[in-house]
Amino acid sequence: MGSINWKVYFILISSCIIISSANAIDYPDERPSIESGKNIYLSNCAGCHGEKGDGSTFSGAFNFTNSEKIINSNSSIFFDAITNGIPGTAMSSFSKLPKKDRWDVIAYLWTFWIDRQSAENGKMIYVKNCAGCHGMLGNGYGFPEAFDFTNLSQTASKQPSVFFDRLTQGIPGTAMRSYKSDLTENERWDAVKYLFTFQFSDYQFPVPQITQPQITPATTKPQYSGKEWYNTTGGGAIILVSAGLAIFILYLFIRGLKER
Numbered sequence: 001m002g003s004i005n006w007k008v009y010f011i012l013i014s015s016c017i018i019i020s021s022a023n024a025i026d027y028p029d030e031r032p033s034i035e036s037g038k039n040i041y042l043s044n045c046a047g048c049h050g051e052k053g054d055g056s057t058f059s060g061a062f063n064f065t066n067s068e069k070i071i072n073s074n075s076s077i078f079f080d081a082i083t084n085g086i087p088g089t090a091m092s093s094f095s096k097l098p099k100k101d102r103w104d105v106i107a108y109l110w111t112f113w114i115d116r117q118s119a120e121n122g123k124m125i126y127v128k129n130c131a132g133c134h135g136m137l138g139n140g141y142g143f144p145e146a147f148d149f150t151n152l153s154q155t156a157s158k159q160p161s162v163f164f165d166r167l168t169q170g171i172p173g174t175a176m177r178s179y180k181s182d183l184t185e186n187e188r189w190d191a192v193k194y195l196f197t198f199q200f201s202d203y204q205f206p207v208p209q210i211t212q213p214q215i216t217p218a219t220t221k222p223q224y225s226g227k228e229w230y231n232t233t234g235g236g237a238i239i240l241v242s243a244g245l246a247i248f249i250l251y252l253f254i255r256g257l258k259e260r
């Protein structure tokens with residue numbers, strides 16, 4: 001009897017371990033890179049999901065540009081599909097790709113939905129309304145317990161629709177209030193798209209970044225790409241314009257003297 005119990009326990013415990021390890025999401029060690037994900041996507045996925053992510057090259061392939069579908073998905077669901085495949089469909093397992101590559105390709109998948117215009121608009125909304133608590137870098141530095149959008153173990157399992165609901169309704173009993181009356185529906189979606197970019201290491205914005213003034217150490221020379229400032233085109237233009245102005249002022253001064 002004792003040995004049977006031992007076997008039953010062994011099977012129970014080992015199946016628990018197998019089930020939990022199959023469901024556990026193996027988060028990346030560092031934030032995924034869109035740039036690296038793009039190459040992985042083009043060589044492994046574009047054949048079915050299309051270069052633009054719209055699923056156009058294989059009938060039934062997921063369309064990552066479809067807002068209604070993607071707002072109800074999340075990075076953990078994507079990771080599971082890429083790692084294990086979707087049984088009974090053409091979507092096979094890509095577990096042969098290193099874990100880092102699977103996360104990088106996920107970062108790239110989101111760019112099909114997060115268009116640059118919306119993300120830029122979202123950034124302006126964020127800097128004005130949210131950065132005070134969630135931090136300029138989205139890491140929650142600014143207010144105790146403010147959500148950290150850069151931490152994949154917190155963010156990867158959140159759908160865009162969840163963020164949108166929190167932003168619309170607020171989270172009762174916390175500092176997170178409702179923004180329904182401050183921001184239009186479109187503005188709230190733009191803010192959510194920007195929040196999502198904090199998951200990646202390299203979503204760059206062409207708009208000038210607000211940075212602290214740099215203090216140059218005394219040992220390094222200021223850099224003017226190898227030239228002194230007056231040797232550059234801009235510097236030359238400044239000299240010409242100031243010389244012209246000086247001559248003009250001198251001329252006015254002499255004319256003034258003559259007229260007396």
Ligand code: HEC
Nearest residue numbers: 044045048058060061062073078081086089090091094105
């Ligand atoms: C042979 C064609 C094919 C290739 C290659 C392929 N996919 Fe898919 N993929 C599909 C199909 C078909 C589906 C939809 C399955 C279904 O019906 O749910 C899908 C679904 C998915 C989903 C699930 C989305 C969701 O939330 O349900 C993800 C994520 C995904 N693919 C990512 C990738 C990535 C990343 C690659 C490359 C590493 C890739 N796929 C390569 C055909 C393919």
Ligand code: HEC
Nearest residue numbers: 129130133143145146147163166167171174175176179191
């Ligand atoms: C006064 C500080 C404060 C401001 C301002 C603020 N938040 Fe929050 N936010 C919080 C806190 C605190 C939480 C965590 C609440 C909790 O305990 O679940 C949070 C949670 C969230 C969540 C939920 C994350 C999740 O799924 O659990 C989202 C989304 C969010 N904030 C977005 C925003 C956006 C977008 C703005 C600007 C429009 C904003 N917040 C402004 C403090 C703030």
